[in-house]
Amino acid sequence: MRVVFALLAFLIMPQTSWADSHExxxxxxxxxxxxxxxxxSDLEPSITFWRDVMGFEYTGDxxxxxxxxxxxxxxxxxxxxxxxxxxxxxxxxxxxxxxxxPDFPSLTLPEKGTAYGGVVLVHMGKDIGDVWERxxxxxxxxxxxxxxxxxxxxxQMVLRAPTGHAVEVYEMVEQ
Numbered sequence: 001m002r003v004v005f006a007l008l009a010f011l012i013m014p015q016t017s018w019a020d021s022h023e024x025x026x027x028x029x030x031x032x033x034x035x036x037x038x039x040x041s042d043l044e045p046s047i048t049f050w051r052d053v054m055g056f057e058y059t060g061d062x063x064x065x066x067x068x069x070x071x072x073x074x075x076x077x078x079x080x081x082x083x084x085x086x087x088x089x090x091x092x093x094x095x096x097x098x099x100x101x102p103d104f105p106s107l108t109l110p111e112k113g114t115a116y117g118g119v120v121l122v123h124m125g126k127d128i129g130d131v132w133e134r135x136x137x138x139x140x141x142x143x144x145x146x147x148x149x150x151x152x153x154x155x156q157m158v159l160r161a162p163t164g165h166a167v168e169v170y171e172m173v174e175q
Contacts (some may be wrong), residue, residue, distance in 0.1 A: 033084065034121060038074060038163045040081060040097045045162030050093055053134045053159075054123070054169075056085035057081070062097070072137035074098050091123070095163075120158075120166045128155060128171045135159055 038046070043062075051058045051065035062081035069075045079099040084092050125131060132146035149156045149170065156170035 022096075033094050035094040035096050036119075036121075036161075036163050036165060038095050038097050040079075040099050042163050043081070043083070043095065046085075046095055048138060049140065049162050053138050053140055054085075054087075054131060054167075055134075056087050056093060057141040059084045059086065062095075064099075087123075093121070120168055121161065121169070122168045125169050125171050128157065128169050132157055132170055141143060144168075 027158055046122055047058055050056045062083040064079045066079050067076055081097040084094045086092050144158035146157040154170040154172050158166055158168045161167050
């Protein structure tokens with residue numbers, strides 16, 4: 001009977017190594033979503049791009065917020081908005097938008113491709129030919145048309161998001 005109670009006590013006691021799959025290592029960061037800093041004027045075109053072209057679910061119109069400053073360039077009087085888009089597999093894309101005010105620093109992205117230090121948002125997809133057709137139908141700027149990658153291991157396209165960021169979408173080709 002003591003053995004049963006000892007075994008039961010062992011199973012019920014919290015096990016710190018069970019709570020975290022990163023046993024015995026140092027601290028780590030986990031990736032939850034991609035957040036892009038944008039202007040409020042980017043919201044409507046972003047809804048079209050992320051919902052209607054990319055196939056993400058839009059969480060709804062964001063509520064305006066004031067009262068906090070950020071080292072990213074706005075003060076306590078600036079109005080900010082936050083909204084997310086979720087893919088069918090649970091990936092999230094978020095927009096943190098700032099009211100178009102003179103104290104908000106302008107974002108400079110190159111006209112074509114990305115510059116050193118630029119950001120490319122990469123998304124893996126399924127049946128991305130459908131995404132390509134929707135992109136063309138909505139007049140999305142194309143940086144690389146839908147077709148095979150340089151390695152031939154995937155099909156890919158690179159589109160320009162309304163925020164100016166390059167968005168690569170690829171799908172592995174069955175070998």
